[in-house]
Amino acid sequence: MPDRPDYAALTRGQIALLDRINAGETGLAALNQLVSLAREVLGGIGAGFAEYSPRHGRIIAATGACTRSVGQRVPRLDADPSAGGRTRVIPFHEMRKRHADRDGVHHLLAGRCEVGGLIVGALHVSYGDDAGEPTPEHHAVIELLAAQVAHMYGDQTGLPVHGAGPVVAALADGLAIVDRHRVVQLWNPAAERLTGRTAAETLDRELPFPVPPPGQVLVHRLPSGRWLKVTAGDLPGTPAMRVVTFRDSTDQDRRHEDRDLFVAVTSHELRTPVTVIKGYADTLTNHWESLGEEGRQEAVRVVNARAGELARLVDRLLSATSDDGEVGGSPPGPFDLAEALRAAADELPADLSRRLVLENLPGDLPKAFGDRDSLATVLTELATNADKYSPADTEVTVTAAADEATVMFRVADRGVGVRPEHIERAFERYWQGGTADQARNPGAGLGLYLVRRIVERQQGWVSLRPREGGGTVAEVRFPRA
Known part of the structure; x- marks a missing residue:
């Protein structure tokens, strides 16, 4: 850690940020630039910002050693009653309770972001093992930058990035x-x-x-x-x-609105597999002899595949009816991620499996810790989302890797990509982007919502980001066993 903050970099960065905001580039893009500025000025190995909801925070912007934490749930900085003041140093032994990975981080310098007395999030800079203690000047700069983040929230221009929760309620x-x-x-x-x-x-x-x-x-x-x-x-x-x-609430009743929407989504989602199963069952009943052995086997295969799809649909729809209930699944334990991905890919519907390419699944990956059986649902939802938002003649690739704390896989497409302001909204229930081919694969806006709930139940996290050269990358991380 440098003895003093880099005030020249702070001045240059503030001017560049103001120019960007004045040019209309606000929201998550401006927030990411401010996070990068915090790391540069304060000499950290990483930096990030956690936006707060009622019970927890979520990393929505990060750089350096903190980059992979984007999308991760973390406790609120103010959840500790002993935490006082606008800034705070969080040592590693306490940080372990907050983050699934360390990645060389020894401690964090964090600043609280407040709007009208309401804490909307926390800005933090991370330091390595060889860094000294932050000076009062470091605390003053993180407080200044945190106040600037709070000001951006107060302006309500592209922030907060989540479409629900007390932050939105309090500001809007x-x-x-x-x-x-x-x-x-x-x-x-x-x-x-x-x-x-x-x-x-x-x-x-x-x-x-x-x-x-x-x-x-x-x-x-x-x-x-x-x-x-x-x-x-x-x-x-x-x-x-x-x-x-x-x-x-004069002209609306949210509970009735949610109920009507769920009924519409349920009928839409279930109609296709039920129709196909009934059609093939009728064919088997009325044309058993004329179908021949090969035709009967194919019909039974389709009925079995669609029945499996129907079971998954029922599970995901029921799981999506409650914001607070648990998504069903087996108790987490060690499992082979590469082997589980291959098995899950084999269970995909034929139209999805034809596009999916298992590009790099190393055989020497360490074991992940989670619910292996849930991986089929997670991969199906991510592959369906990639298929929906990318041209039919392009590949959807799946890769896997590990680092010292997590085991992860990525699903990448060459589609329309994801706008920064939509990255977090994409995980909301019933939310959909507006550029998909709705006639080819209309969907219901439940897939990514369900994926996040399943993965976070296993102490993992999921994030989206634009893919270099066009498209989207969905990244899922599990703790190492």
């Missing part, structure tokens, strides 16, 4: 911060718009509607006739304060 919906007596300390512009009450009329006065207990939802009708859906939670690190968020 009405937001109030109240004390133990329900006296308003903060009142955002969306709150003014929804209630018709200005900040001047509301600050230092009692909140004009009830506050529900944490974890519950209250529906409240304003004198104007507008209905609000209100939620509340304690402000992290400040037990006497509470964050209250609310949105207009």
Whole structure:
């Protein structure tokens, strides 16, 4: 670690970042540049940013030694009650609880990113074994850069990258911060718009509607006739304060909307295999003798394949009905990733297996730790996604590798690619990109959502990134056994 931050690099980087933002390049692209700037200025071997949701963080931007952590779930920096101040040094023995890999990292220097008292994430720079302790100047710079990240979130230009969670609710919906007596300390512009009450009329006065207990939802009708859906939670690190968020629910009922959407998705997803199974069953019943032995065997093979597909569809649809429930599976244990990938590839539908190329599956890979049986579902979903978003005459390649902490595989295509602002949205339930050939393979927006849930149940993580030369790479990492 250098004795002092590189202030010349900080100045150059800030100017370049402002130029980029002024040119309209905001969101994840600007965030990645700021993360790289943090590493350069503070002399780390890596850097990253974790965006926060209610229970955890997720690495959405990283560079250097932290690059492979993109997509990984990590605990919130403020989850530790002893963590005080806006910056903090996290030593390796504590970091092991937060990350599945070390990769030469000895400690992190982390800065909290806050918007109106709400912590939206943490910026961190990692250092190796030979680095000294950060100086007060290092702490001051990480605090400055973390504040700049928070400012980007406050502008709501391309950030946050997730389409759900309290970060979005707090920034896009009405937001109030109240004390133990329900006296308003903060009142955002969306709150003014929804209630018709200005900040001047509301600050230092009692909140004009009830506050529900944490974890519950209250529906409240304003004198104007507008209905609000209100939620509340304690402000992290400040037990006497509470964050209250609310949105207009006058013309919508989200539960009915989700139910109707699930019914539509279910009927769409199940229609094809059920139709094929019934068609071949009818053919076997009505034309048994005329089919001949070869024809009967082919019909039975198709029925068996479609029945397997139907079973997987039922499992994935049921798994997708709950945000908090576990995805079914066997208890995790050591398994041979290369062998499991070959077996999973053999189970793919014929139209997918024809495109799939198992390009580099080393026989000397260390054992992965996870649920081997779930790999068929994971590979099927990733291959289906690659097939959907790439030309039919191109290959979808599967490669595998390992490092000192993880065993991983990649599914790569030569399709339309993924835009930076869509990388995290692609894992949301029911979300789909708009450039796919919907007539050829319409889908339902559940595949990547399910993949992330399955992999994270096994203490792994999954990420997407653009492929050099065009296309997309999906990367899945499991802990080494």
